[in-house]
Amino acid sequence: ELGGHTDFMRKEMAEQPEAIARALRGRLDERFATAHLGGLGLDPMALRAVKRVKFLGCGSAYYAGQMGATLVEELARIPADAEPASEFRYRNPVVDPDALYVAVSQSGETLDTLAAVQELRRKGGRVIGAVNVVGSAIARECGSGLFLHAGPEVSVASTKALTNMTVSFAMLALLLGRVRDLSASAGQRIVTGLRALPGHVERVLADDADIARIAKRFAHAEHMFFLGRVRGWPVAREGAQKLKEISYVHAEAYQSAELKHGPLALVDANMPSVVIVPADDLLAKNLATIEQVKARGGPVIAITNAELPSGLADEVIRVPRGEPELDPILLTIPLQLLAYHTASALGRDIDKPRNLAKSVTVE
């Protein structure tokens, strides 16, 4: 079952290139520079009527939703956000009849997410599923949506399913954009970027040994910061979550600019920071963040697809450069490996972290 891998998390990380290829298969349209997502059950008029998009999920699915919201705002220019499904269901939400709600779940069985869907349907909200398991409770309750096609995921820490969530949201954002004002050339750029992803992920996975070395170097830190802004912010949150889940190292994610409003007081030689540095128009801001941390003696691990001034960060993990809107997908991969190798250096049970379950079907 493990196919020669030591554990499921490793196997599932390795499967990501083929999982992405499966999610893309038959869905990209080069001629019209768009995506075909027949399962949504929304024709172009219905897609145009969407005034707002909200992603709901728990844990990694919530962070994937946040990446999705960024993609929708960037490509379709529709207001979008993400919220933990549990908060949504308990706060007597105002349900917007012009919004498209997306319930995000690998298992399709997470109770909080299912309850959010039921609350939405009860109030007449339009909700679709982004689910990996066909026939699951959330898929059935929604009736339409986007299947993730990641294949079975066993490890509690989600890797390939999370990647396919973000890839699927990129296609949804592309489709919503192309029925509005996203130009054909911009659409084509995203189509090309998506097609390049499996190969790019392959290259990040090939960096395994170096990431393992870096993980070992910092495995004994008691706390770690994960810092990012805009596209890098959900990436930082997901990276911190993974580290906590499987290595039990305390990790906190902050928006880079928030660092100086409090958490900077914690930075010293014993507090390493993982800084997400996309090669986009915020590059200079992110380099300044690294300098702020370094000035207080904090070690820095940069995750980047940019050229950094040499010696700026203590360690640099480089990923291939693709289309900037898709950066979060690729920048997340080294963080999986970093968490994996930290957990492994600390002798943790990687597939079955203490106190956690693969899907939480209780209150």
Ligand code: BG6
């Ligand atoms: C949590 C798991 O309990 O459920 C997380 O520990 C997971 O890893 C979350 O992301 C949501 O699960 P699902 O199946 O709804 O995506």
